Amino acid sequence: MNLIERVKKIILTPAAEWPVIEAEPESTASLYTNYILILAAIPAIAGFLGGWLFGYSLGPAAVIRTSFFGGLGVAVTQYLISLAMVFIVARAVSFLAPNFGGVKDDMSGLKLIAYSWTPVWIAGIFGLIPGLRFLAILGLWGLYVFYLGAKPMLKVPEDKAAVFTAVAVVATIVLGAVLSLAAHAIIPGPGGMFL
Secondary structure, eight states: OOHHHHHHHHHHOHHHHHHHHHHSOOOHHHHIIIIIHHHTHHHHHHHHHHHHHTOEESSSSOEEOOOHHHHHHHHHHHHHHHHHHHHHHHHHHHHHGGGGTOOOOHHHHHHHHHHHTHHHHHHGGGGGSGGGGGGGGGGGHHHHHHHHHHHHHHOOOHHHHHHHHHHHHHHHHHHHHHHHHHHHHHSOSGGGOOO
16 A cells, blocks of 8 residues: 555544555565654654754743754654554554453554554654644544554454553553663663653
């Protein structure tokens, strides 16, 4: 499937798109190469350019601009962490699915995470423009996309999909914090920051 078409469909008509995704043969390598590596770069690049070109406001009179290499270090770290997060969270939701009446399927878990994170990655473009950064909240649409995908991808019954989604969010936050702390320990200073 065309990348732009898939992004459009998973954001605008996710309920209709999940059965199509579920039926597609996919490998971890192809999903990363054709989808995840591309979309996960959007927030990292936009945040880097926004911080370097326009800076970050600390109030009405204070703006901090990141240096080129400092911002680049943060962007690369953010990008690498997001790539690892997709894989780790996908394994976690696959592992947790049987506790909610679903099935353990690592490839379907990876598809579920990769495609449900699409709104977050696309909303990351707003990191480029200071006055529009608040619009990154539109990425929360991914929660609904995940909720809709839980049944076709991991066979989580509809009556348990909302709780499964909430548990997946908590797992993502915890895993993100652990990875962020690990990155900060390896790369001291702002380069290790994730959130």
